[in-house]
Amino acid sequence: MYKIAIDMMGSDEGPRQLSQAVDHYLKDNEDVSVLLYGDETILKDCFKDSLNLSRIQIVNTSSIIPMEIKPLEFLRAKDSSMYQAINAVKNGEADAVLTAGSTGGFVTGSTILLRNIDGVERAGLCSPFPTAKDGNGTVLLDIGANNYNSAEEVYQYGVMGRLYSKYVLGVQEPGVWILSNGTEEGKGTEEVVGAYQLMKERNLLGFKGNVEARNALDGTHDVIVTPGYAGNIFLKATEGMAKIMNDLIKQSFKTNLLTKIGYLFSSKGFKQMKKTMDYRRFGGAILMGINGVCVKAHGNSNEYAFYMAIGVCKKMIETQIVDRIKEEFAK
Amino acid sequence: MYKIAIDMMGSDEGPRQLSQAVDHYLKDNEDVSVLLYGDETILKDCFKDSLNLSRIQIVNTSSIIPMEIKPLEFLRAKDSSMYQAINAVKNGEADAVLTAGSTGGFVTGSTILLRNIDGVERAGLCSPFPTAKDGNGTVLLDIGANNYNSAEEVYQYGVMGRLYSKYVLGVQEPGVWILSNGTEEGKGTEEVVGAYQLMKERNLLGFKGNVEARNALDGTHDVIVTPGYAGNIFLKATEGMAKIMNDLIKQSFKTNLLTKIGYLFSSKGFKQMKKTMDYRRFGGAILMGINGVCVKAHGNSNEYAFYMAIGVCKKMIETQIVDRIKEEFAK
Structure with missing residues (x-):
């Protein structure tokens, strides 16, 4: 049984849409159980007609992590749904944590409570992107866990992104690119140029060089850092x-x-287009480099997006991606 | 008579498309004359049927500035079309210079030969963008003249962008925003946060705060730095x-x-959409902060785009934008 801890508060849409996604996901996946953190009264009401109550545990919490929060404030917010959900992974009660709440709070909280994998300098948010070619996803990291990243950190994103693409998305030989303002070696900021050097010196598998933003989503780039x-x-x-x-x-x-x-006459073609470009089917971003499966759903996730985000959690547990990253950094 | 010096070489499309644009523009604008720099044999052939020869002067040059060039190499490339075209402004033979060649070369060359306006720390490339609302353009700078910019430089882009929006684009009271990863004060890199402080402290006219990239082109932002x-x-x-x-x-x-x-049935609507989003009608980017009118057309400019770029030169001369920036920085 895969156990997923879910912060049910803090999304723009409120807990009802998330609850529908959870119930729907449990119905489709009998090997998943959930720990739900939030206002008990609301959540009990949301699940009163659920047929999956045996796999649902509701834990009452009394506060919500705000959009902006400092590390010390997070540590004091023990009664919040996000703190409790992350802590469930720390205590071994859950195999993954999912939230649609504050990105900054989630990065801070996961780093404090679960810590980075040994050898990882800084966790990064990794997001799958839809591309021009349906089916060919691109993963990009860091998409905003940090303002600054050193060359070493960007290099490490290449290592982790490659493992994610290979083991979670099933790309046989993922190519790795660095986003820059030109394709030539030497283009970009100091950290970008430095990361290029590190990838070359250390022979990062699949490293292909720089990619410009205008070509990033053409469907031919597996991993971009x-x-x-x-x-x-x-x-x-x-x-x-x-x-x-x-x-x-x-x-x-x-x-x-x-x-x-x-x-x-043409709506069919446009529906296909809408499907190709629908961010929601990717479910959200993965906090990569943390000692545990941490998934951040979009703040405005609807039922479908949140359903997909729960699926991302399961897939990450199944493919043991955190352990694979640990092994890589232990070398 | 407005005199424009044009580097006819270095575009991806070659000098023929540019020549057609020049001839067409001269036909439509009897108050404009041009100095054309490039391969004399080719250019003479391009204009052999022109009815505007009295307003065309062709100057033979024997080299083309490559995509990547160091300042010292530029100084040695005196026989190049770009060097000569920029130099025409320096010598007072022309009121503006236009190129579709190397961006890096143009930034370097203009800075060396024409120098920054007194008080301007670093020139920036300013590009108009199409937005969701037809007619409401947004200007963004710097779009890539530099890898790094200090808080002071970003502040100065706000000053110059505002003058451009007001006097060249005719926006009555332009609003000025800083591009950042969040709208709240304090969001962004050190330089971005610093620029916000400077704009507040110095009461930059029209300063509105930060804008996130996802809302930048919604048609409600005049200037973004x-x-x-x-x-x-x-x-x-x-x-x-x-x-x-x-x-x-x-x-x-x-x-x-x-x-x-x-x-x-629906092609009419889509043609309108294509027109709304057509980058080419803006003609290219303006190098802002230089002692002279310097316009960079897209490297793959077709006839229409290059025609529009010549128009940008004329408009900048007419509205005396360089003098207005000089006055502002002399205060």
Whole structure:
């Protein structure tokens, strides 16, 4: 039985959507049980008609970690749903922790309570991205756990990202690239240039060089690493542009009666497109480098996205990715 | 008569497309004359049927600035089309310089030959972006003249970007934002946080705070400033995503016979969308902070894009933007 600890509070959508996702996921996966942290009264009500109560344990908590929190404040927030959920992994009560709450709080809390894997300098957030080729995902890290990352840290993201792509996503020989402002060696900030050198010197398996942001999502790049600030700008720039284009597509079809008729004829193709570009099917980001499976769902996860995020937890437990990273860094 | 010096070499498309743009622009603008730098034999052939020869002067040059060049190498490349074109502004033979060649070479060359405006610490590349709202452009700088920028430099981009938006684009009261990984004060790298402080302390007109990359192009942000590395990642991430979405739209319409019929009905809306998101109508990027009008067209500019870039030169001369920046920094 895979045990997953879930912070049910702190999402933009509230606990009801998350509860539906949990119940649906338990119905589809009989080898999973959950520990749910949050307001007991609300959660009991959410699950009152559930057929999976034997695999659900609700733990009452009385506070929610705010969007911005300092390490000391986190340590004092023992009664919060996020603290308790992370702590369940620490105590061995759960094999993974999932939250849709504060990213900063989750990075801080996981690092304090579970600690980094020996040899890992700094955990990074790893996000799968949809690409131009349906089925060919790209994983990018760090997408914003940190403002700064040293060359060594970016190198380590390459090591971890490669293992994730290989063992969790099943890519046979993942290629690893560094996000930069030019493809040539020597392009980029000091840390980016330094990471390039380390990957070459240490012969990182699959290392291919730099990739520019405009080609990152063309479906031919398995793993892309970057310091967290640039990764965050990249993530949000692509999200923003995808949203603008989607809105313009809708407008285009609404132009006049003819374009509306056009939509009736072409909606099938556009539904496929929407599916290809749907971030939600990836479920969220993985906090890589921590001594435990830590998954961060989008703050505005709907039922489908949160369902997928629970699946990411299970997949990470199944494929023993944390142990594989530990082994790699113990060499 | 506005005199524009143009580097006709170094574009990916070769000098013929650029020549057509020049000739077309001269036909439409009788108050403009050009100094063209490049291979005399080719250029004379390109313009052999031109009706605007009285406003065209061709200067033969024998080399092309490569994509990557060091300052000393640039100084030795006196026989290159880019060196000569920039030098024409220095000598007062031209009021503006335009190139579709190496960005790095252009930044280096303009800085060496024309120098920064007194008080400006570092020139930045400023690019207009299409946004979700047709007609509401956003200007972003620096998009990649530099890898690093100090807080002071980012602050100065705010000053210059605001003047550009006001006097060149005609925005009455431009708002100025800093690109960051969060909207709250204190979010971002050290330079970004420092720039925020400077803008507050010095009461930069129109300063509104931080903007996240996902909202940058929603049509409500006139000016956005950022250190060059993050700006370059932003620029290319949005370009890449726009291309992916365009490709998927094409695929969507090709799904089957019905979707093809759908295209016939809805093509009008999509043509409008394509126009809204067409980067080429902005013509290229402006090198801001240099003692002279310096415009960098896209390396793969077609005739339309290069025509628009010549228009950017004229508009910058007309509106005396360089003098306005000089006045501001002389205060």
